[in-house]
Amino acid sequence: MEDRRQNSRHTPELQLEVFELHSGRRLGRIVDLSSDGFMLFSDTPQRADTLVECRLVSEQVIKGVxxxxxxxxxxxxxxxxxxxxxxxxxxxxxxxQDQAEALELLLEHL
Incomplete structure (x- = not known):
């Protein structure tokens, strides 16, 4: 299978949880992250072709993020x-833009 990723993936050493922005519902834990996407391990099934507004929350603050x-x-x-x-x-x-900068800071730490 061809890997079509344009950016390298990072496996976080710290715990990154994902929550739905409006309901606060936990979606799962990030197992790899890049500047353009992430893979999630979840307790609940996720539906493909679904858009979600979410928060990625780090177990520790990294450079203010x-x-x-x-x-x-x-x-x-x-x-x-x-x-x-x-x-x-x-x-x-x-x-x-400010969130993209925060993501880059986080990725540098991973």
Whole structure:
């Protein structure tokens, strides 16, 4: 399978949780992150072709960054081996300039 990523992925050493912006519902934990997307490990199934406004929350503040707000498109979703969790891939589609800068600071730390 061809890897079409344009930016390198980073596996976070710190815990990054994702929450739906408006409801506050936890979507899952980030298992890899790049400047244009992320892969999520979730307790609940995610629907492909769904747009979500969310917050990426770091377990520790890095250079003043503890949270990043963005909009992402769920490109794919698959059940995990245990059939109780799922994996999902998201493409970041909307990110304000200050949030993009915060994401780059976070990625530098990873």
């Amino acid at each position: 503890g949270e990043i707000r963005l909009a992402a498109d769920c490109l794919w979703s698959r059940p995990a081996a245990d059939d109780q969790h799922c994996w999902a891939g998201f493409h970041i589609i909307d990110l304000a």
